[in-house]
Amino acid sequence: MTSSSQDAPAVPGTTPQTIGLLGSTGHLGSRVAHLLDRSGTPHMLFAxxxxxxxxxxxxxxTQVRPADYTDPDGLRSALTGIDTLLMVSATESPERLQLHAAVINAAAAAGVGHIVYTxxxxxxxDATFTFARDHYATEQLLAAARDAGGPDFTALRNSFYLDVLPEFVGPDGALRGPAGQGRVxxxxxxxxxxxxxxxxxDPGAFAGRIVEITGREALTLEEVAAVITEESGRPVxxxxxxxxxxxxxxxxxxxPDWQVEAWVSTYTAIAAGEESTITNAVKEITGREPKTLRDLLRS
Structure with missing residues (x-):
């Protein structure tokens, strides 16, 4: 966690849930674990x-249990006793949707009550960004499982991570891609x-919801390069x-071809205007404004 991360205070008046976190060793899952700890919320980790x-x-x-998206039987055992599950999307691969299906099926068999999916x-x-199609298909699997008596769910539709934009810059200081003047x-x-x-x-308050999570500004990549230059002193x-x-x-x-296509579609999705939406979800749910690129670079 960075020093600027803020606590996620406990939600008053809610029934205690047994919370489990898949993807706990990753960038996102580990942040969630630390936020739950800061609010004193017990939770179980899977790795x-x-x-x-x-x-x-x-x-x-409270506990760390072994769990692997490629082991359906092990997943079902690991998820037993979990009420609310954070399901961080699997590593990008051609088998990603099958892995997500295995988690959803295991959660349903284990009696999980609610899945929060990234x-x-x-x-x-038909999304331009190829991986966004997998996410849509996963949401459909979640809806089908719910309709069949399985877990309810909330889909957190995150925009591209602000944190990775500086990583797109090559060693020559160039941020390259077919993004045109589109905004992200x-x-x-x-x-x-x-x-x-x-x-x-408080999963019940978000049951069945699709929450679109964005920053508070939509920048062209030319503007991104300018901010990085100003804040880092490195010409980009x-x-x-x-x-x-x-x-x-x-x-x-x-x-592989599927990965290169995904990389390129990151930029063509921006060019198509599919990544420019700005929502107020961060402030509405957390009570604070989301970071800007400049905020992130200064933290």
Whole structure:
């Protein structure tokens, strides 16, 4: 957690829930764990390697159980006794949807009451950003499981993470991609974690809801480059590419076709205007304004 992260205070008047966190060793899951601890909210953690030093054990951690998205039987056993589950989306891969289905089925079999799923803004079957299609399909699986008597759910449709925008800058100081003059309302991981922590503490208030979580500004990549330059002192520029140039400039990574397509579609989704929506969800749910890129770079 960064020093600027704020507590997620306990929600008064709610029935205590047994909260479980999948993806607890990742950037988002670990933030949620620390926020729950700061509010004194007991929670259980799940990890492929429970003894890993990456597991964010805190005073409020009641137990750490082994769980792996690729092990349906193990998942069902691990999730037994959980009322409310944070389901962080699986690592990007062609098998991602199948892994999500395994978690949902295991949660239903284990009697989980509510799943809080980290989806993506603009999730749709025809979304330009290829991974947003997987998120839409996962939401459909969640709805089907609920309708069949399984867990209720809340989908947290997060925008692109503000934290990764500086990582898009190459060693030559260029932020390259076919984004045109499109805008992106990227959101800080800290803000997404704060929303998730509140939803986990009062899931009934968010049952069946799709919550679109964005930053409070939508920037072009040219503006992103300017802010990074001003705050870091490192000259950064936006270099607009054609789609063909984008594929060619990423070919040297040797990544599989599906991954390169996803990388490029990050930018084409921005160009298409699909990532420019600004919502008030962070402030409405956490009581504070979301960070700007400048805030993040200064923290």
């Amino acid at each position: 492929r390697q429970p003894d890993s030093p990456k597991v964010p054990r805190t005073a409020s951690t 989806s993506f803004i603009g999730a749709a079957p 309302s990227a959101v800080a991981r800290d803000d997404v974690a704060a929303v998730a922590a509140r939803v986990l503490q 520029r936006y270099v607009e590419e054609t789609v063909q140039e984008a594929y060619a400039s990423r070919a040297h990574y040797g990544a």
